[in-house]
Amino acid sequence: MADFTLPSKFDRMIHQPARLAIIAVLAGCESADFTYLLNATEINKGTLSKNLSALEDVAYVEITKGYKGKIPNTSVKLTAKGRRAFAKYRRQHRRFIDSVG
């Protein structure tokens, strides 16, 4: 039997393009602000906010709202649970890609 997980069994919270892009960016840093996420993922503001809330609901990200000087700043951080879930997703994805290609 092949040693891979079908994409239909992947973590649905991550296996969605917008959320995958957000998590992939956050996996490369300790935390990122909203502007960086907007630029790096090329998602529009509304979609980014909606998906960040969804990721926060499952405790994959932690959102901190504050100020940098006088300017409002939203900082987003991948939680330990989020990092573990993304690591698992990467392993499954790599095995699946290896098995088909």
Place this chain on the structure above:
Amino acid sequence: MDESLDFEELTRKTRRLDFEDGLTDLQVSAIFLVMSLGAALFFSTAGLTWLTEALILQREITLIALAGIFGFFMLVAFGSSRLIARVRREYFWKDRGEIVPLPWQADSWVNVLAAAVFLVLMIFGLWVVLRGGNDDEAIMRLLIAGSGVVTGIMYLGMSRSIRLNRYLPVGIVGGLLSGALFFIPLTFSESWLAFGAIWTTTLLVSGLYALRRTRRGMAEANHG
């Protein structure tokens, strides 16, 4: 958003951000300079003689002075981090948004490889020393040469894991020159100076090259 999402590249791109402008290289270069100069002075004959006498005559004052030197080193390390964050916020990352970089960028396989190479180098060095094929200070020099080689491996590993080509020559040049230190009959103090010269220069060149590219890219973007 691009439908053919390369999420691995998105992660790498974010990790690269801390190194792209060269400021981190300049910071590490400054840290190597201060650390190696301090160690060279401390381990020199004059330094050790002064320290021994000072500890006997003025123990408290000497300890305070040593704490001050350590404090200066920490100030260089943390002060430069704050300065970099400020420069990025006001110039380089002004429009693109900010990140807080990961505290440790090397992948775990690089750490394991570096530790294994360090161990092998230590065993090889001890073997050379035990055979009597080297001078008295070789065993101390071995620690410096080994640390330099490991630093080189770290940079090579990072050039691969975050796809930053500039770190390939940094790792090779720094690692090989550091390794060669073992075979040059320098004192421990002189070895520290040579180690500092190698890594300060290598990272200074790398940092200035990256900084120039970043500034040129920003100028082109502003005019284009």
